Amino acid sequence: MTLPKTVVANARPKPWTGDAPTSDALSIAFHSSLLGSAAGSAALYKAAARHFLFWIDQQGIAVSTVDDAVVRRFEKHRCRCRGFSRHEPNRPMFTSKVRRFVRFLEDQGVVDVPDDVDHLDTLLADYATFLVQEHYSAASIKSYRSEAAHFAAWIRVSRLCWEDVTDKHVMQYADHDCRCPVYRKRGTLVGHHGPLRRSKGARRFLGFLRDRHILSQVDRRDHEDDDLAAYKAWLKAHCGSSAATIRRYCGEVKRWLPALGEPSKLDAAAIRRVASNRIGESPGSASLIAGIMRSYVRFLVSCAECEPALQYAFPPIRRYRLATLPRYMDDATIEKIVASCQADTAVEIRDKAIILLLARLGLRAGDICQLGMTDIDWNNGYLRVSGKSRRPDRLPLPQDAGDAILDYLERARPPINEERLFVRVQPPFRPFSSSAEIAGIVARVFDRGAIEGVPTGAHAFRHSLATRMLRAGAGLESVGTILRHRSPATTAIYAKVDIPMLLKVAQDWPGDVAC
Numbered sequence: 001m002t003l004p005k006t007v008v009a010n011a012r013p014k015p016w017t018g019d020a021p022t023s024d025a026l027s028i029a030f031h032s033s034l035l036g037s038a039a040g041s042a043a044l045y046k047a048a049a050r051h052f053l054f055w056i057d058q059q060g061i062a063v064s065t066v067d068d069a070v071v072r073r074f075e076k077h078r079c080r081c082r083g084f085s086r087h088e089p090n091r092p093m094f095t096s097k098v099r100r101f102v103r104f105l106e107d108q109g110v111v112d113v114p115d116d117v118d119h120l121d122t123l124l125a126d127y128a129t130f131l132v133q134e135h136y137s138a139a140s141i142k143s144y145r146s147e148a149a150h151f152a153a154w155i156r157v158s159r160l161c162w163e164d165v166t167d168k169h170v171m172q173y174a175d176h177d178c179r180c181p182v183y184r185k186r187g188t189l190v191g192h193h194g195p196l197r198r199s200k201g202a203r204r205f206l207g208f209l210r211d212r213h214i215l216s217q218v219d220r221r222d223h224e225d226d227d228l229a230a231y232k233a234w235l236k237a238h239c240g241s242s243a244a245t246i247r248r249y250c251g252e253v254k255r256w257l258p259a260l261g262e263p264s265k266l267d268a269a270a271i272r273r274v275a276s277n278r279i280g281e282s283p284g285s286a287s288l289i290a291g292i293m294r295s296y297v298r299f300l301v302s303c304a305e306c307e308p309a310l311q312y313a314f315p316p317i318r319r320y321r322l323a324t325l326p327r328y329m330d331d332a333t334i335e336k337i338v339a340s341c342q343a344d345t346a347v348e349i350r351d352k353a354i355i356l357l358l359a360r361l362g363l364r365a366g367d368i369c370q371l372g373m374t375d376i377d378w379n380n381g382y383l384r385v386s387g388k389s390r391r392p393d394r395l396p397l398p399q400d401a402g403d404a405i406l407d408y409l410e411r412a413r414p415p416i417n418e419e420r421l422f423v424r425v426q427p428p429f430r431p432f433s434s435s436a437e438i439a440g441i442v443a444r445v446f447d448r449g450a451i452e453g454v455p456t457g458a459h460a461f462r463h464s465l466a467t468r469m470l471r472a473g474a475g476l477e478s479v480g481t482i483l484r485h486r487s488p489a490t491t492a493i494y495a496k497v498d499i500p501m502l503l504k505v506a507q508d509w510p511g512d513v514a515c
Helices: 023-033 039-059 068-076 092-108 120-133 138-157 167-175 193-211 220-238 243-260 268-281 283-302 308-312 331-340 346-361 365-370 399-411 436-448 459-471 476-483 488-497 499-505
Strands: 382-385 393-396
Touching: 023 039, 023 092, 039 068, 039 092, 068 092, 092 138, 120 138, 120 193, 138 193, 167 193, 220 243, 220 283, 243 268, 243 283, 268 283, 283 308, 331 346, 331 436, 331 459, 346 365, 346 399, 346 436, 346 459, 365 436, 459 476, 459 488, 476 488
Parallel strands: none
Antiparallel strands: 382 393
16 A cells, blocks of 8 residues: 655545555655655665564554653663664664654544644744734744744644643643654753743744634633632622733632632631731731632632631731832933933833833822824824723823924834724734733833832832822822822822921920920
8 A cells, every 4th residue: 555645734634534554665765755865864764763663563553542651661661673773763863753754644544633723834924924914033933934834833732722721731832852853953941941942932822822712711720720710700790800800810819719718618727827927928918918809708608619707817917007118210210211311222212101100190000001003183282091080181281292202203102003092012013911011111210221229110209209299298189189099198108308498397296395
């Protein structure tokens, strides 16, 4: 019998339905498929295939059941095969030829593989086109395309279905000892950069397949959060929580959920033990941790999964309101930071606009992330900001901040169809994923400008603006309007930093000399 010499690359191999092919027929067909390469190389591949076929026959292994585990057994066996070199199976170059032969058997349908994605080669070509459209560099396109092909080869070697791939499998791929039948410069990756590159490339290709509905839209990274799906729905429907709040709460719950155990067996002692341990790890977030834990217990009570009295089992969290002073920077420091922002590169132009919005309007980092193109009224000179309350407010747009935004739009913002104003300057040009990226931008601005000895984080600009307005004579109501505070008590914390005004109202200590 004969097998076809070539494989249709874009067609899924059909399972072999005819008579079982002989070893000679398989090795000859494999050799015929390699006739385009050098004659000596094709002969070496044929010899490797014959040796492997002889060994599996001796072991009683059917050709149709061959997988990577069988190849690894062949690689480690103490060769006593008659007519073959006993040292060949232990050589990586030799076993790579064997894996190429196994890939040939899979493509011919002799070995059935759980391939649930059609036309994979066409999808890889479409993926490269997509990367071009996303403005990736030629080197990045080549790297991501190669990583996607490698990931596809590993999926086949591991006998996985694409629909079943989870984040756990991606991590296994990132750390695997590569023996995949693909042409790559190196199979062993040194340090932590290699696994990171592998996982990043695999996740990006999976995202590409899901965005085109080739795979289901379910994010497999949330596979382990299925037990929190009802809690997420409860937070959204009954508490009106935002997506950021839900993400923060669920992330915290995941940390101590295994320690709580089954909800039906939950008791006050377990709650207090877990709360005390978690608060001991992050004492500065004690109130937040207790609030999240109380929220989760209330959810369990609403589902009748634990006793209602457990809502009151939490240890009291002592908070001293107005016990600390807001961190702020003086006017000279603020102007030094603004002056340090150059406008020579796209990154610097974008960062300068962000710094000016933080310094002049006291916006939160989340406000910067959510700011859209349509939120700027250029004719009337104001910004529309929603903030944490989701209630839109109008703020005046200062001249220098407006000029910086206009400069960013004209010189630095990529030409993409995206509603958000600020996006990343490297492909893919996406909006910021969270407010933490704004804090990172502030830190990099401080590093570039050699700014030291000042409070870190984006919120320090907000505190500084309130302090500066109070010392300039503005009332608490005006400060609260600019900062969009719903309660005057929130604005009152800034009265503590107005030292000249406090000196005027401070009374003498009894028995002490007047100031």
